[in-house]
Amino acid sequence: MKELLDRISAEARRGEMNIDFDVYTAAGTDPAQPVLLGSGNLASRIGFFGRDPGRREVELGEPFIGSGGQLVRAALHRAAIQTDLGESETAVRLTLEQSIEVGSRVFWGNTVPYKPVGNKAWSTAVKRRFVPYIRELLVTRWEGTELITLGNQAFEWFGLADATLRPRLRTFWKRDDRYEAMLEVVLDGKTIRLYPLPHPSPLNATWHAKFPGLLDARLRELAWPE
Numbered sequence: 001m002k003e004l005l006d007r008i009s010a011e012a013r014r015g016e017m018n019i020d021f022d023v024y025t026a027a028g029t030d031p032a033q034p035v036l037l038g039s040g041n042l043a044s045r046i047g048f049f050g051r052d053p054g055r056r057e058v059e060l061g062e063p064f065i066g067s068g069g070q071l072v073r074a075a076l077h078r079a080a081i082q083t084d085l086g087e088s089e090t091a092v093r094l095t096l097e098q099s100i101e102v103g104s105r106v107f108w109g110n111t112v113p114y115k116p117v118g119n120k121a122w123s124t125a126v127k128r129r130f131v132p133y134i135r136e137l138l139v140t141r142w143e144g145t146e147l148i149t150l151g152n153q154a155f156e157w158f159g160l161a162d163a164t165l166r167p168r169l170r171t172f173w174k175r176d177d178r179y180e181a182m183l184e185v186v187l188d189g190k191t192i193r194l195y196p197l198p199h200p201s202p203l204n205a206t207w208h209a210k211f212p213g214l215l216d217a218r219l220r221e222l223a224w225p226e
Contacts, residue, residue, distance in 0.1 A: 020115045027059045039063040039108040045144045047107035049154045053115050063108035068200035075215040076102045111157045135161050139188045151199030
């Protein structure tokens with residue numbers, strides 16, 4: 001995998017990928033270096049899988065630490081202190097230290113470890129290039145089996161990793177109860193159970209207000225923390 005990442009990093013330095021160089025430069029980080037690959041606790045039974053890092057992730061070097069990610073971390077904090085939250089309430093505001101601490105207890109992954117310009121979704125071709133590394137990360141390095149996917153692109157990534165899964169993924173995504181149901185997939189011999197949720201971005205007007213309640217329910221279902 002080192003050869004793949006070295007090759008992609010060289011392309012990034014030549015400007016052949018649509019990486020948001022301005023954000024990396026402002027943060028004082030090397031835009032050619034992939035970030036946030038396999039963050040958090042690789043031994044955790046529970047993991048979160050998203051699309052790609054944003055500005056705050058680049059600035060702080062922490063996964064899911066921006067406005068959407070803070071909704072996820074707040075839910076983890078509520079579960080850790082056994083406090084529930086209704087769908088209509090606002091999320092608890094954590095300090096940065098609290099966010100980092102609770103985030104260290106679960107696994108985090110992304111389909112692509114670079115921030116794109118304008119936060120526009122990476123093309124299928126770019127996502128496909130990272131499939132070998134991300135597949136190895138999920139199958140070999142991460143020890144868990146329960147994966148909460150955030151948004152349709154994270155869920156649909158499994159169809160890139162294994163084309164035979166696409167019909168099942170598409171059928172499942174059409175279900176009205178997809179955010180309450182679970183889909184079991186096998187990737188390179190490892191069984192991973194997918195628990196899809198909508199993307200937590202504030203721009204997701206349809207689901208943003210409902211997201212905290214949906215995630216609270218997922219964490220109760222998964223009996224987190226153990």
